[in-house]
Amino acid sequence: MIVDVNAYLGHFAFRRLRHNTAASLLALMDSKGIDKAVVSSADAITYRNAQAGNEELAEEVRGHSDRLIPYAVVNPFYAGWQDDLKICREEFGMAGLRLYPKWHNYQLSSPCCKELVDAATEQGMVISIPIRVEDNRERSWLLNVPDVPLEEIIEIVKAHPKARFILLNGLGYTGSPLGRKDNGLPANYAIELSRLSAVLANEIGQYIANLGAERLMFGTGMPFNYPDPALVKLEVLDAGEADKEKIRSQNAMGWLRL
């Protein structure tokens, strides 16, 4: 069983994506042996009204709830986000959020974001934060969106010990308190591995040694990314089968209550 906590459906404003419908993503997953995937709307990253992307996503995943787990993109600085959150949770059955503080131009530490995280946590929703959407060097001439600094992640995990965070598309955790042993931070966050190294510096191995395999989850970033690099990391990772199984699916199954 493989569960991918980092997948998307829809279009991205600056690059054509393939395998971005439910049917085509499922076909890709079948070809790679990936059983389930947490998906959110790629359109919602650049839509002003992110809820329109959530509505499209809800329509797209209908009938595929056994394999595609929809997450809502919510901008806590946009009018009506409380209504959107309620609709996403109660009508669309979305069990988690994806936050884009840099793309949606707000601070994770802002009161509005705090209110959103608290409201989502109250409803048992997992909050995932993509550190980046794409490599900044290939950005469009229209914009310059920085990665979410890990310092800001540290602050939000400290501020919300009861919340559960999954950090996507990041690296360099072992150079920050987030990836260090006895870091004094609540154990309320897990790290997805799509950009972590499994050889040379072997950040995945360091992370397992420091915080345990329980805090790592498999993710690909598809269809933005080829899924294969993440799969290759699992193949070459120097870890026991029990740890690999946690990373491959068990941790995500527990967190997502699958």
Place this chain on the structure above:
Amino acid sequence: MSILRTISSSSEPEPRVSRRTLLKDSAALAMGAAALPLARGAAVEQPVTAASGSLLGKGKVIDCHAHLNHHSRKTWEADDRKLIEAADKLGIDQLCCSTLTPHWPASLDGFRECNKWTAEGMKRFPGRVLGYCYVNPGYGRETLEEIRRYVGDGGFMGIKLYNEYLCTDPVVYPIVELAIELGVPILHHASHSHYFVEDQPRLTDGGHLAELARRYPEAMLICAHISGGGDWEWTIKAARHAPNLMLDTSGSVTDAGTVDMAAAVVGVDRLVFGCDSSMTAGIGKIRGADLAAQDKQKILGGNMMRLLGRRKA
């Protein structure tokens, strides 16, 4: 040492990812790691070495863009070993390596020292490490002497150029002419972003390299890391009409469609596999591309073997 001897692989490590696994989709992973074939003998065609008479060795995997560590790095020796260990795990037979100076522009002493260390690395890892001679074109006669020493006489397989000059600067022309004389490729650092890269004011892009390739149609030019060089769609399109310009697939970016678009626009015969230290990304991109197995094999090693086979005696 001749390039033919250099290409002949003497050590055959057990790859964690066999070529058969590498080239097919990874549905086996769904069944767990135990399902993966681990034995090289059963799953891998033996590389055909240059000494056996064929340079188009089926099954050989060559990383066209790798680096040994500068010796100012305390852990350089262990880190070099880790590079080979990673190659072993991933089924990469050979790595075309340069050693770069930690600061640019490289001084004459700086790149001479680097090339000496690359030569030593070739001896420490015989048959696994092939050498690029790294030079700063600005040193004129000394630069050309360095290339003759290491490529002409020392068995290095090619020339590595970084960002000291735009590749279209006339100071680079004698190097290209010498590469043509020796019959070796030039791997050129390249990137195209839609903003000015302040710390690399003389940053070459795929368009510059296409211009140089048209000026020297006999040259074998490699545009470095399309997956770590900014807007890869721009780079691929810029390279389209320069048939002697190869694209190196290396880099940390794993954007889906990169290798597929490159294959569609410039053709699989002009793609060469590389990692540039992003090892699982490098292998994963090729595995993920929607291409026939024989096309992937060309990218993984066949095309680079073809380039290496054009070396003049």
